[in-house]
Amino acid sequence: MNRYAIVLAVATTLALPFANLEAASGTANWPQYRGPDGDGHSAAKGLPLTWSETNNVKWKTPIHGRAWSSPVIWGNQIWLTTAAEDGRDLFAVCVDQKSGKIVHDLKLFTVEKPQFAHKFNTHGSPTPVIEAGRVYITFGASGTACLDTKSGRVLWERRDLECNHYRGAGSSPILFENLLIMNFDGSDHQFIIALDKKSGKTVWHQKRSIDFKDLDANGKPDSEGDWRKAFATPHIATLDGQPTLISQGAKAVYGYEPRTGKELWRVEERQNHSGSTRPSVGHGLIFVNTGWSQGQILAFRPGKSGEVLDANSTETGSGSLQLAWKSKRNVPKKPSLQLAGDLLFSIDDGGVASCLEAKTGAEVWRERIGGNYSASPLHADGRIYFFSEEGKTAVVEAGRQFKKLAENTLADGFMASPAVSGKALILRTKTHLYRIEE
Numbered sequence: 001m002n003r004y005a006i007v008l009a010v011a012t013t014l015a016l017p018f019a020n021l022e023a024a025s026g027t028a029n030w031p032q033y034r035g036p037d038g039d040g041h042s043a044a045k046g047l048p049l050t051w052s053e054t055n056n057v058k059w060k061t062p063i064h065g066r067a068w069s070s071p072v073i074w075g076n077q078i079w080l081t082t083a084a085e086d087g088r089d090l091f092a093v094c095v096d097q098k099s100g101k102i103v104h105d106l107k108l109f110t111v112e113k114p115q116f117a118h119k120f121n122t123h124g125s126p127t128p129v130i131e132a133g134r135v136y137i138t139f140g141a142s143g144t145a146c147l148d149t150k151s152g153r154v155l156w157e158r159r160d161l162e163c164n165h166y167r168g169a170g171s172s173p174i175l176f177e178n179l180l181i182m183n184f185d186g187s188d189h190q191f192i193i194a195l196d197k198k199s200g201k202t203v204w205h206q207k208r209s210i211d212f213k214d215l216d217a218n219g220k221p222d223s224e225g226d227w228r229k230a231f232a233t234p235h236i237a238t239l240d241g242q243p244t245l246i247s248q249g250a251k252a253v254y255g256y257e258p259r260t261g262k263e264l265w266r267v268e269e270r271q272n273h274s275g276s277t278r279p280s281v282g283h284g285l286i287f288v289n290t291g292w293s294q295g296q297i298l299a300f301r302p303g304k305s306g307e308v309l310d311a312n313s314t315e316t317g318s319g320s321l322q323l324a325w326k327s328k329r330n331v332p333k334k335p336s337l338q339l340a341g342d343l344l345f346s347i348d349d350g351g352v353a354s355c356l357e358a359k360t361g362a363e364v365w366r367e368r369i370g371g372n373y374s375a376s377p378l379h380a381d382g383r384i385y386f387f388s389e390e391g392k393t394a395v396v397e398a399g400r401q402f403k404k405l406a407e408n409t410l411a412d413g414f415m416a417s418p419a420v421s422g423k424a425l426i427l428r429t430k431t432h433l434y435r436i437e438e
Contacts, residue, residue, distance in 0.1 A: 030073040030419040030426070033127035033172040033233055034278055034376060040338050042380040042420040048438045049383075049395060050406045051425075058424065058435040059100030063093060067124025068374070068415040069172075071426050071433065073097065074130045077149055078419070078426060080433070081137055087114030087123035092137045092147060095433055097421060104152040109143040109159070117168030127172040127233075127417075129180070136180050136197065140169025144182070146200060156200035164188045166224075170231030170276060176243070176258050179203060183234055185249045187225025192234065192247050192254075194261060204261035210252045210268060217271045217293045227251070230291075231276040237286070239302045246286060248275040253288050255302055265303035265321050269296065269311040277336040277376070280344075283359050285324055287337050287344060295331035297346070299324040299361060325361030330354055336376040336417075338384060340398045347373045347386045353396065365402045369394045376417040378425075387414035391429060410434065 034040045048056045065082035072079050078095040088111055094104035117123050129136050134155070138144040141164070145157040163169075163186035171183040179194040190208040195201065216227045232248035236258060245258040250273040255264040272291030280287040285299045290311070298311055303321025311323060330348040338345040344358040351371045355364040371388030378385040379398060383405060386394045391413045397403040412429035419426040424437035 028073075028421050029075070029130075030071070030421060031131060032072060032129045032174060033070055034336065034417060035420065038174065038233075038235055038278060039280055040336060040376055040378055040417075041340070042378065044420050044423060045381050046423040046438070047380050047383075047420065047425060048423075048436050051408045051410075051436045053411055056436055056438055058437045061095055061100040061102065061433045062431060063428070063433055064105075065091060065124065066430075067122045069124055069428075070127040070416040071419045071428055072128050072130045072135070073419055073421050073426060074132065074135075074149065077103065077130075078433070079128050079130055079135045079137075079149075080416075080428060081124040081126070081128060081139070083122060083124035083139070085123075087111055087117060087142070090124060090139050090142060092128070092135070092145075092152075094149070094152070097426075097435070100433070100435060106147070106152050108137060108145050108154065108157075109139065111142050115141065115165055115168070117165075121168035121170060123168065125168060125170045125231075129173050129175050131175060134197070136173055136175070138169075138173050138182060140165050140171070140184070141186070142169070144173075144195075144200075146180075146197065158195065158200050161193065162189055164225070166226065166229045167274075172233040174234055174236065176236050176245070179258065181234055181245065181258065183230070183232060183247055183249065185228065185230035185232075187229050190228055190230075190249055192245075192249075192256065192261065194258070206256065206261035206263065208249045208252070208254070209263055209266065210249070212251060216273075227273040230274055233278040235279045235281070237281040244302065246279045246281070248277070248279065248288055248290075250275065250291075253279070253286070253290075253298070262305075264305050265307040265309070267298065267300055267309045267311055267321070267323075269298065271312060272296070274333075276334050277332070280337045280339045282339050283342070285358070287339065287358070289332050289337060289346070292333050294328070295333060297327045297331055297337065297344075297356075297361075299326065299358070324359070327356065327361050329363075330366065332373070334374040338377040338379050340379045340384065343398070343400070345377060345379070345384050345398070347377060349373055351388070353386060353394075353402075355400070355402070364400050367402045369396075369404070375414045378418045378420070380420060385418065387418060387427070389413040389415065
């Protein structure tokens with residue numbers, strides 16, 4: 001049974017294609033990076049506001065290895081990946097949601113010569129995606145596999161997808177209909193690919209169309225391909241009544257037909273590379289933070305086939321592909337943006353939280369809450385949760401006045417983004433997995 005529901009767009013409103021449903025057991029699923037709709041929003045009520053190592057911890061389970069992938073949930077199972085620090089051995093781990101006990105600890109791949117991964121990254125950073133009976137695991141070019149969730153048996157695998165991730169893989173896969181869709185943006189190859197989720201066979205393969213010109217933002221030669229790489233996760237939205245695949249690569253954000261891989265439109269932002277977030281959509285706009293060099297938050301209206309927009313041009317665009325607004329202040333490099341109603345929240349890597357008017361980009365408030373941030377925020381029950389690399393979680397009101405509701409600390413820091421199930425937060429620190437629940 002398909003547990004996702006298609007949400008149709010009304011007029012110019014953009015809607016995400018998945019509804020937040022519950023499994024037959026009554027346990028809410030969190031099937032992918034950033035949740036049921038891929039937007040960091042949970043409809044849960046009664047999530048904990050305060051916790052510590054000794055308060056509101058239902059269980060705490062150590063996870064071996066070193067990896068930043070976020071947990072995903074289906075029914076009573078929590079899945080995540082981990083890796084040996086040198087990248088030679090790559091694992092999938094399943095944890096029982098009720099007890100915190102490890103159900104499966106599966107070594108999926110042994111890599112004879114692992115690619116280089118920057119010390120800030122890991123060899124197990126992409127988040128899995130899960131559905132009834134199957135979980136899809138990727139480590140980028142090191143291997144992708146589909147597992148039976150009950151037995152842990154490998155149903156298919158692919159180890160032939162070539163890509164030099166240059167600093168380590170980071171893009172997470174998504175599901176759409178019968179397709180498993182993944183970004184591969186390396187220093188050598190840049191493409192997006194769709195595999196048949198039942199067999200693992202390639203359905204379509206689309207190369208990035210932008211002319212990189214082998215230059216960095218300063219016009220200097222990019223001899224190693226550093227300015228070709230990206231780590232962003234693709235996203236599906238319904239635009240003008242049709243599903244559209246939104247995918248950020250280096251120097252551009254693309255719109256594709258998800259069933260065929262045909263490029264529809266492209267927004268170029270040549271001053272940036274290493275885009276590492278997942279786009280947000282709403283109010284007829286697509287929101288994206290662009291990358292690492294001179295990052296911007298862009299808000300643009302989606303285009304029609306063949307349209308191209310230069311985000312740094314003085315022109316707002318022609319045709320339907322139009323730039324609504326952009327902001328260069330306190331732009332996050334790693335945490336995704338968080339849309340909540342008419343407001344767009346963000347946390348930059350250095351701990352400055354912001355609230356902007358989603359439709360106009362006008363600043364509502366901006367506050368330094370401290371710490372360093374890689375994990376994406378969570379919006380639930382009128383609150384925004386920010387998870388720091390030092391292990392602090394700041395909870396603020398999702399409103400027009402800055403109001404800190406709580407500040408909580410766990411022993412190790414957060415690199416992974418949160419998951420939600422029922423009234424519980426499922427949080428992965430650098431060393432453990434927690435169930436936080438009142």
